[in-house]
Amino acid sequence: MWETTVEGRALHFRLAGINNQNFIMRDEETGSWWQQISGECILGPLKGRRLKSFDHDELTFATWKAEGAQGRVLRPDPKIEAARQYAPADWEQSVARMRVATTLANPNEGLPARTLVVGVEAGGRSKAYPFEALERQNPITDALGGVPLLVVLAEDGKSVRVFDRRLDGRALDLYMKTGSNTLLDAQTGSEWDFTGTALVGELSGRKLGRLRPLKDYWFDWKTYHPDTAVYTLGD
């Protein structure tokens, strides 16, 4: 999700190629090539510029609807739909069976290549949290690059958010309240929802800062974050 204004100039992007499972975009204005995953311009007149990322979440439709009454949803193109070109609902399973295309010498180093991970960047460091670990240990409390963080899986079992645990100069310790989707902090006992907002208790109304997770395959995350750490249960 990228802001498309660069140095005051509005750019319009088209698909220009597929690179290592991510894709290349071309701006119509200069013909430069940009990498979709990093927002970096890799070739052409604007080489070296970076797109500014736009905050976003990857959520289930139900969770998105539950978090706000209004909003708009992108519609399919009727011609594409009629031609059945959109992937079927279980498309991710067929991707999981595809060959891994990568420049990594060993894409299975560290973790099996197609392990689903939640990738996070903070304080100049990166770390991959295997999705399976998050399913077994939810939420995950950790610190990365000096940032105390919390990786949370929603009740829908698919939406993931990462929060900065710092509030008023201290790092909160948060736990899942048994039998519900709410978090409790050990410091004040306030209750927090999946948007990181305290609804009940002393800190009611406060919001935790967010970090941007990327749900990705391990080999792809490692390609773009060669020095990444890996979270293991019990860390």
Added chain:
Amino acid sequence: MKRWLLLLLIVAAALALVVVPVVLIQPFKPQTERSLAAGYALKSWAPLGTLALAAVALLLAARAWRGSRWWTKAALVLLLVPAAASVWASRQNIYEVMFNPLERPAYVSPAEANYIGDADMVLAVERGGERVAYPVRLMAYHHIVADTVGGVPIAATY
């Protein structure tokens, strides 16, 4: 004989200008920095290059045309077809042929979005009170959708 060889080489070069970049940027082959840079250079030169090569090919063919037998004429036409095709191909975006862009993105209210289920993933943004959801199944096909959210022009990508 030399003219034929030259004609063959020119047509081959024109074809290479459009075929090589596609081969370099294949979805299931890993790419290196150098092959991407080569692909970019070839793609940049292809529209002009194929036109120039096709023009030279046409000239050579015209020279060979006069006073030649019918099968020679046929061979010349056959050689000019790929030359013309490469001029056309250099102006096409094969990736947009594979994945049609959404030229005029349209949106519906959450209640009207009956084409996705509650468990389907969406990319969600919120800015200035405006909330938008881009279903991942649609984004996985279109890859890029231009939008303006909270007054900010963005590109949703997947």
